[in-house]
Structures are given as structure tokens and as C-alpha cells.
Amino acid sequence: MSSVHDWTPTNPVKENRSGLIGKPVDRYEGPLKVTGTAPYAYEVQTPSPPAYGVMVGATIATGRITGVDIAEAEATAGVLIVWTHLNAPTQAPRGTKVHPRSSAGSKPALENDRVTYFGQPVALVVGETLEAATAGAHRVKLTYAEDHPDVDFRARLDAAVSPVGEEDVEIGNFARGFTESPVQLDQTWHTPIQNHCQMEPCASTVWFEGGKCVAHTSVQMVKPAQHGLAETIGIPRDDVHLMTRYIGGGFGGKGQTYDDLVLAALAARALGRPVKVAFTRQQMMHGTIHRPATVMRVRLGAEKDGRLNAMSMMTWTHCHRDGNFTEHASNFSRALYAAPNRLTGHRLVKLDLPGAGPMRAPGEASGTLSLECAMDELAEQLGLDPVELRIRNEPPTDPENGRPFSMRQLVRCLREGAQMFGWDRRLPTPGLVRDGRWLVGMGMAAAIRGNFLLPAKCSFTVDADGVITVKQGMTDIGTGTYTVLAQIAAETLGVPLGQVRVEIGDSELPPAPGSGGQFGAATAGSAALAAGQNLRTAIAELATGDEASPLFGGRPVDVTFQDGLVAIGNRSEALAELIRRAAPEGLTVEGEIRPAADAREWSQQTYGAHYCEVGVDPVTGEVRVRRMLGVFAAGRILNAKTARSQLTGGMIWGVGSALTEGNAVDPRYGSLINQDLAQYLVPVQADIGDLEAIMLDEVDDKANPMGVKGVGELGNSGAGAAVANAIYNACGVRVRDYPITPDKLLAGLIARGL
Amino acid sequence: MRPFTYERATDAQSAVRAAVETPGARFIAGGTNLLDLMKLEIEQPQHLIDVGRLPMAGIESLADGGLRIGGAATNTAVASDPAVRARFPVLSEAIVAGGSPQLRNKASVAGNLMQRTRCAYFYDTAKPCNKRAPGSGCGALEGLNRNAAIFGASHACVATHPSDMAVALAALDARIETLTPSGESRSFTILDLHRLPGETPQIETHLIAGELITAVVLPPPPPGGQVYRKVRDRASYAGGLASVAVAGGQVALGMVAHKPWRAAEAEGALASGASPAEAIARELDGASTLGRNDFKVPLVARLVAAAIGEANGRGA
Numbered sequence A: 001m002s003s004v005h006d007w008t009p010t011n012p013v014k015e016n017r018s019g020l021i022g023k024p025v026d027r028y029e030g031p032l033k034v035t036g037t038a039p040y041a042y043e044v045q046t047p048s049p050p051a052y053g054v055m056v057g058a059t060i061a062t063g064r065i066t067g068v069d070i071a072e073a074e075a076t077a078g079v080l081i082v083w084t085h086l087n088a089p090t091q092a093p094r095g096t097k098v099h100p101r102s103s104a105g106s107k108p109a110l111e112n113d114r115v116t117y118f119g120q121p122v123a124l125v126v127g128e129t130l131e132a133a134t135a136g137a138h139r140v141k142l143t144y145a146e147d148h149p150d151v152d153f154r155a156r157l158d159a160a161v162s163p164v165g166e167e168d169v170e171i172g173n174f175a176r177g178f179t180e181s182p183v184q185l186d187q188t189w190h191t192p193i194q195n196h197c198q199m200e201p202c203a204s205t206v207w208f209e210g211g212k213c214v215a216h217t218s219v220q221m222v223k224p225a226q227h228g229l230a231e232t233i234g235i236p237r238d239d240v241h242l243m244t245r246y247i248g249g250g251f252g253g254k255g256q257t258y259d260d261l262v263l264a265a266l267a268a269r270a271l272g273r274p275v276k277v278a279f280t281r282q283q284m285m286h287g288t289i290h291r292p293a294t295v296m297r298v299r300l301g302a303e304k305d306g307r308l309n310a311m312s313m314m315t316w317t318h319c320h321r322d323g324n325f326t327e328h329a330s331n332f333s334r335a336l337y338a339a340p341n342r343l344t345g346h347r348l349v350k351l352d353l354p355g356a357g358p359m360r361a362p363g364e365a366s367g368t369l370s371l372e373c374a375m376d377e378l379a380e381q382l383g384l385d386p387v388e389l390r391i392r393n394e395p396p397t398d399p400e401n402g403r404p405f406s407m408r409q410l411v412r413c414l415r416e417g418a419q420m421f422g423w424d425r426r427l428p429t430p431g432l433v434r435d436g437r438w439l440v441g442m443g444m445a446a447a448i449r450g451n452f453l454l455p456a457k458c459s460f461t462v463d464a465d466g467v468i469t470v471k472q473g474m475t476d477i478g479t480g481t482y483t484v485l486a487q488i489a490a491e492t493l494g495v496p497l498g499q500v501r502v503e504i505g506d507s508e509l510p511p512a513p514g515s516g517g518q519f520g521a522a523t524a525g526s527a528a529l530a531a532g533q534n535l536r537t538a539i540a541e542l543a544t545g546d547e548a549s550p551l552f553g554g555r556p557v558d559v560t561f562q563d564g565l566v567a568i569g570n571r572s573e574a575l576a577e578l579i580r581r582a583a584p585e586g587l588t589v590e591g592e593i594r595p596a597a598d599a600r601e602w603s604q605q606t607y608g609a610h611y612c613e614v615g616v617d618p619v620t621g622e623v624r625v626r627r628m629l630g631v632f633a634a635g636r637i638l639n640a641k642t643a644r645s646q647l648t649g650g651m652i653w654g655v656g657s658a659l660t661e662g663n664a665v666d667p668r669y670g671s672l673i674n675q676d677l678a679q680y681l682v683p684v685q686a687d688i689g690d691l692e693a694i695m696l697d698e699v700d701d702k703a704n705p706m707g708v709k710g711v712g713e714l715g716n717s718g719a720g721a722a723v724a725n726a727i728y729n730a731c732g733v734r735v736r737d738y739p740i741t742p743d744k745l746l747a748g749l750i751a752r753g754l
Numbered sequence B: 001m002r003p004f005t006y007e008r009a010t011d012a013q014s015a016v017r018a019a020v021e022t023p024g025a026r027f028i029a030g031g032t033n034l035l036d037l038m039k040l041e042i043e044q045p046q047h048l049i050d051v052g053r054l055p056m057a058g059i060e061s062l063a064d065g066g067l068r069i070g071g072a073a074t075n076t077a078v079a080s081d082p083a084v085r086a087r088f089p090v091l092s093e094a095i096v097a098g099g100s101p102q103l104r105n106k107a108s109v110a111g112n113l114m115q116r117t118r119c120a121y122f123y124d125t126a127k128p129c130n131k132r133a134p135g136s137g138c139g140a141l142e143g144l145n146r147n148a149a150i151f152g153a154s155h156a157c158v159a160t161h162p163s164d165m166a167v168a169l170a171a172l173d174a175r176i177e178t179l180t181p182s183g184e185s186r187s188f189t190i191l192d193l194h195r196l197p198g199e200t201p202q203i204e205t206h207l208i209a210g211e212l213i214t215a216v217v218l219p220p221p222p223p224g225g226q227v228y229r230k231v232r233d234r235a236s237y238a239g240g241l242a243s244v245a246v247a248g249g250q251v252a253l254g255m256v257a258h259k260p261w262r263a264a265e266a267e268g269a270l271a272s273g274a275s276p277a278e279a280i281a282r283e284l285d286g287a288s289t290l291g292r293n294d295f296k297v298p299l300v301a302r303l304v305a306a307a308i309g310e311a312n313g314r315g316a
Ligand SMILES: Cc1cc2nc3c(=O)[nH]c(=O)nc-3n(C[C@H](O)[C@H](O)[C@H](O)COP(=O)(O)OP(=O)(O)OC[C@H]3O[C@@H](n4cnc5c(N)ncnc54)[C@H](O)[C@@H]3O)c2cc1C
Pocket: A678, B026, B027, B028, B029, B030, B031, B032, B033, B034, B035, B036, B051, B071, B072, B097, B098, B099, B100, B103, B106, B107, B108, B109, B110, B111, B112, B113, B114, B115, B162, B163, B164, B165, B211, B212, B213, B214, B237, B238, B239, B240
């Protein structure tokens, strides 16, 4: 069995001889993206002219389809196929796994007459052109027997129960600890549904070639997509070649596939030609998953010196009637602050809403919006600085299970952030600082997000030109996977970056888990490092065993790789020359990473601290972020540029969560009100003032052989709370119902006599 | 989108003629509003007459100190015009408060005036909406109507007109010049362009079928400072929750009614010496709300008082 201690010996990433690891190198696929030539799933060139499929969404939230009239749709010029549940091709029943080890079961589209959420795809129209299909789709006439949708989350909290298989976690005696605490806080926060709003809507292009199903789709995880499609359309898994080469944002929303993939495959099979199916922007809102709304009750009991006696965080949330997904917004609090008496848990209510699912920093993103504001409120009650309150509650070991931290630099993030931001200039009394018409305030919050390592494989090939090709069934959802894999390969084999090719997003490449839970770079990168080390060994053996090589007769372990040369001491030759001569067909090796058996003996997280300055217009309740700083400790940074982009992107999401983002349900229809990006407001350039993310030096040896951790979700955790706390400091109003829009803030401003 | 035919008009006369002679014809200029609505099949014209390249995009100074702005002038051209910026800054400020640079580069003055509401129920074709489907009911009336009108709404429709530019034009007493299908020119105040919803919210203006907006004429600016302020959820690229244009003693409100709302009551009060706060309170006596949009009353009260103060400061 493996151990984290096996990772202790040095390796090429740790040595970083060429200095490529950590360097802010440009994106590997950047030129393709900025010139509009990266073929996203919908833009992939097909071997013959494609047909275009357009889905029709249900206009009720729950009930049955009672009438289908497709005559007019079928008669529309250019329309090739019109399918509803009545005439769609047979698919394997939901959940079927013919192959017992399939990582996903069958997910049939147009399954039956049952509608379980507004916008559920209930028909497909395929046409010669997108326009023909769209026109046909508008002409599909369905009638429904509508049930009254049960969708009003806040009105249905009474129906919430513990998620299946979960119990509340209590340490010590929370009730007693809380009651006996001289300083108490008990408040409730609300967060709304959020939609992922990826730039690229979900889309698929599929054709059949020599009996094989060639499927390009936009998905974060390759294997489940491949397996799920094969199971659904009833063909062997190896007969599906699934690719997802470029992905225009995932954020968890593309952790699964949607009906576009299955429908494109079924239509391609029926028509014998390639078919493209994409969600429209409007369809994305209902037709894919969302981050569910939460109600979070936080109770904190503290001593007068600020030490917490008791901490409780209970989250109510919702999921689809047939689902089980739980937004675990309370979980992160189990590792954040010391307190002897603790109670945390979740309650779930099932509703006739579209599927709830993971979105960037699931749990933390919502959860910090309550707890990190509660800490701010408690600090004020105690007359303590919010940074100091957090430092006083820094636990020596994991407060829930007593395990040592693999590495925890939260306090350093807090302190360095405070200093860099000029936190000492903050006035603890709100409402005292003015700049023109703006009231100005500062807020801060801590950031925390778990770190994970999953099993993955990777292959490296060196060819006769000395080019290294990295192959892995990994994805790049815009995070920088291509780039960091290229850096690891170049550094490991001692070749310039320009001599590395990266091929990912393909089911026929060595499997990797994909992108999610900020485990991508650590997982894919560790497998790449292993492949690189194996290729080094293979090359070293080749060189030292080749009479024509100047390295002949040396010990393979003494071979070094740098500047495109293989060398032992001052004996060297070009890598390309060696391969051309001794292995003209090239050399290919695989590498693999598995989680260490003892990894769970450490509590392992990434950490950070956010500092934010906002202006509040006391007349209108408008809030504008003026500047924001995040300081993060997340292991070794592989690429300072892509990592920073991840962190600042997360922070911007936090700004959106605090100020603008959210969707609301109209309980009469069970639908979401905001259905495009003119209504669903994510931050724009003008909303983001001066924004910076700093990454502290860190190597976490317990994380993986490289000592890197994830940054993809950390920036999102806590950022919104820092904004909310800054709003309070600016104007003295706390809004505990996100997003903090002018209408909500105005009520508080008026109440304060402002 | 439904199939449609397209022609590019070469002169205004033939454009209006084609508009009445071709069934289902509509003008199109920048297309930034109409095309979006056509894609969703909220608008279903059978024929488009492109008026975006008609020779009516100029901006000329008039002898009386006013300005004539061609109906096809882009929003960007108007907002950046030196004469507009010098003498009608409220108009420039209002235009740049709307949309994004890309939209303003395409959007025309006439199209901006004629843009349709941003009511979410109007956009969702699965919902009742008297404006989109007359007689189907009003989804917003008892729905998520945070942005509903507080002046002049009806049971049939509580939508607001979303234009920023039109609010400034209303405050500036702009006149609209048109060409009717019979070839006559008309001119009327902008306050007579848009209608209140009443029982027929689908009829949004007093234009007759096929009537073309050829120009907007600004009289000389009234004495006093000018200010445009728009309240919105995010800093840019968002429809307003409320807005106000002040030009001297003339005040117009945006996103509070089915049309740009000239605050006549407030102006009267100001003229007779009331404070800005008193004056706008007088106007808001006529407001009615639906619950979710209650906040607009205090918001407008505070916004207008602040804007008048700011305009007075600029005018001094
Ligand atoms: C995402 C988004 C955000 C926006 N935000 C804002 C905002 O914050 N503030 C704001 O004010 N606006 C906003 N807009 C609206 C924008 O200002 C309008 O779309 C634009 O002004 C319309 O002008 P156009 O020339 O493109 O009109 P078109 O789309 O071409 O036409 C619109 C209407 O005007 C009619 N029309 C055009 N020309 C004439 C004419 N000469 N005579 C008679 N009728 C005519 C057309 O028949 C059509 O009905 C936004 C739009 C979008 C898409």
C-alpha cells in the first residue's frame, strides 16, 4: 500500500531545474482560443455535412404530456426529424449498466410522458440547418395535464429532512456550550439559486464511423460521459469515442452530460449523418443543473475574549424531486475554527425544480456567505478586530477529528493580507468614511476549501524529433490543464515548452477523473509526473545501453535531462539524436497516481483570506467594489498566471454572489425568472475595481508527489462574505438575504436614518 | 425565428410606402432589439425594411440653439457629439448609461425610442403576457415584479419602458419628427410618442402603421444644470431600477412607467418654490406599487432629490 511518505523523495518537479514549474507561462491553447479557432464541441468539423438538432423544453414544471401535435413541425421546410416520447428511438431504461463497471448508467432522453421540471427537454427537432430546426421546434405543439408544482423552497422548509445516510454531527454538547456562553450570536442567512452560466452552453456533435460512435461534447469528466452514452444507446463502451477537447467553462455544471449528447447520437444514428445539438442560453437555465438556494442558521457562543465555546451551522437546501444532491454548506465549518461544542448538519427538501448540483466550490461558496459574516458580527459584538477573532480561534489540529493538518497557513494569509491591504486603516465603527457621494467600508473573510487527489493515468511519448507528447483523458475547462501538463512534461524531460504536445479530452487516452472539486491539476499533474519519471528511466536505460551514445556504460540513475540534452556529467547528446538513432519509432510509457492509503490521517485543505473595500451610495443603495485582495496558501503553484486567473475568477464570482447573482422561482409556474444574461447578472468589468490575488509559498508534501493543491474553487470561498462585511462597515446595514441588491440595502439605509 | 424577407431602403419615402404595402413589414435599424425578439419568436415580422442606412444619421445645430438628430444616428454618435456633450450633457450621460459600447455602436436613436420592455414575462413565451399575446393575462402582475411600473400602470400591464436615452429626451422637451405612409411629415413632443398600457399594452406608441421616425429635435437647452442618474444592480450593462434626468427645472423619470415619465407635479412644485424633496414627494403621491416594487418609491424620492441638488450645483 502506498503512503504519503513515498512522495517524500525528490523529483523533477520539486527540483525544478529549468524553473518552468511555477512560471507564469501563457496558455498552451491560448492562441487558438483568442483567434476563435479552438474547435469547441459544436464547432468540430464533421466528415460530412451535419444536421442540426434543437430541443423543445416543457412549459410546465410537473405533470404529464397529454397531447402531441408534430404535424406542423414536420411540415416545416428543412425539418428531418421530430421526436417526442411517443416516437423517440428506444433507449436503455434509466440507470441501466450493462457493463457492471460503467462509471455512469443509462440516461434516456424523451423517456416518457412525465414532466418533472420546467424546461425539461420534451421534443427534438432536427433540420438541415439550425434555422430550420429552430423554426420546427417553435411549431411542436404539446398539451399537458399540469400538477401544482411544489417549488417554493422557503415555504417548504417544514418538509425538509436529513439527506439519506447523513446525520448531524455533534461534538461536545452544543446546546449547553451555547447557552453558557456570555456572548451569543444566532442569525439566519439566505442564498438564492445560482446558474453556472458558462460562456459555452452544453453542446454535442456526433457521428458514426465504421461502426463507432464519434461524440464530441462539452463535459468535465470523460469516462462517465462515454459510459453513460454507450449504456443509453445500447452499444459497447469501446464503440463510443468521446472527445471534449475545448470547454468554454464548466464550474461543475458540466460534471454530467445532458440530453444534447444522447439526442445527437440517436439522431446521427437515425439519419446516418453527423448531428449537432446545443442548448440555447435560455435553455441552459432550466435544462441543466443549478446551485440550489440555502437557508443557513449560524449560532456562535463565545467567551468575552473571543474564544468560541460553541459553534453550529445548519443548512436547509433543496434538490430535484427524484434527486439526492445536497448542497453541503455546513461541511467546511467543521475544519475552520476551534470550538469544543459543535453541531453541524443539513436538511433537504425535494421540489419540482430542475436538478440541483455542484457549482464551483459547492458547500463553501454558499456556506462562507453565512459563517464568515457571522464571525464579523460576533467580532463587533465582542469589540474585537475580525482578523484577531479568527486568529484567536485558530485550531492546533482539526477541530472535529483531531487529525494534524497537512499544512495550514490560514493565519499567515490573514496577517499578510491585512498588512498588504492596509487593514489597520479600517475604522471599526461603520458609516464614518466618505468619499464623495460614497460611504466607504472594509471587510474581510477567511477562505477554505478541501483538497483531493484521485486516481489517474497518463502517457508520455518521445519521438524521433525529441518532441514529448502528453496523452491523458483529462479535461481543460478553461483552467489551464493543457498548460500545466506541458510545463510538467517540459520540466521533467528537460525540453523547451515548444517541444511538448498535449492531447487531452479523449476517452481513448489514459483515463483521468477530469475537472472538478479543484482536484484537476494535482491529480492530472501527478500522473503526468509519474509518466515523465518513467519516460526518463526508459530514456536513461536506452542511452546508457546504446554503444553509439556518449552516455554508454553509465548508470541510468546518473542521467540528467536539461536543455534538450541527456547527460551524465559532461558527456551529453541531444535527446532527439538519441531517439532518432536508438528508438526511431519513439518511446511511450505510462504513469499513474493513486491516493495514498494513509492520506486521510491528515486534515487537508487550501486556505486564504479576502480583504475588500466597497463604496455604498447611501441615496440609492448601490454597492461598488473598489478594491479587493485575496491571499492564498494552496500548495506549490504550477503556473502563477493560470493559478492567479483561477483565484481572481473565484473572487469575482464571490462579488457576484454578494451583489448581483441569483435566480428566483415563480411559484405559480415552477420556473426561474432570469433566463438570459441580460437578466441573470454576473459581474462585468466595471463591477470589479482593483483586484489582486497573492499566493504564498507553500509545498504540501501530504497532498501528492508535487506538493501542489487546488486553486480552482478556493477563490470563490469567502469572497462574497468579505464584500458583505465591507458593506456593513461602510454603512452599518447587514443584509442577510443574498444578493445584496439596492432594494434590500435601501430598506436598511432608511431604517438607519441615512 | 420565422423566415422573413429583407430589403434595404434607399430613401425615406419608399421605406414608408413599402411598410404599408408589404404585409407584416417592420423597420429595422441596428437590430439590437428586434433581432433578439425575432429569435425568440416574440416578434414575427414577415418582411424587414432596413432603415439603418437612410440618409438621416446626421446631427445638425439649429439656428435657435437647438439640435436636430437624425433617427438613424447611432447612440454612440449622439453621445460623443461635441454639441450634445456641451449643451445637452444629460443626453450624453443617459446614452452611455445604457447597454454596452458594442450595443451603442449599433443602436439607432429611433430604434432606442422604439425598443420594447425588458419584462421577464414578456420574454418567456411560456408565460401569459398581454403585450406579447393580447388577452393572455399579465404574468408580472402577481409575479416577480421587482421592476414593475409605479406610475400609469394598468391591470393589463405593469411593464416599464427601459430606455435611458428617452428619459433625457423627455426632460429636454424633445420633439419627434416622422414621415407618415402618405408622405407627410409630422412633429410632436416625445411625451406624445409612447402610450400608457391601458387595456392595450401591445400598442406602445401613437405612431400610425408604417410611420417612420426621421429625427429628434432638441429645443435650446433650458437654463440650469443637467444630470442623468440611473440606479442599477451592477455598474454597467444592466437595465435600470429607476433613473432620473434633470435639465434645469425639467425632470423626467425612467423605468417607473410604460413611457419616459415627465414629473410634471414635481416640476410644478419646484417652480413654486418647493424643495427638491418636497417636489418629488408631490409626484410620488401619484405612485402605486405592487409589493415587490415598493422600494421604487423611496428610491425615486432619494434619487431625484439628490439629482436635482447635483444639477443645481452644476448649473450654478
Ligand atoms: C443586452 C442589452 C442591454 C441593453 N441595455 C440597455 C440599457 O441599459 N438602456 C437602454 O436604453 N437600452 C438598452 N438596450 C436596448 C438598446 O438600447 C436597444 O436595443 C437599441 O437602442 C435599439 O436600437 P436599434 O437601432 O438596434 O433598433 P432595432 O432593434 O433595429 O429596432 C427596434 C425597434 O425600432 C423600430 N424602428 C427602428 N428604426 C425605426 C424608425 N426609424 N422609425 C420607426 N421605428 C423604427 C423597429 O421596427 C423595432 O421595432 C439594451 C439592449 C440589449 C440587447
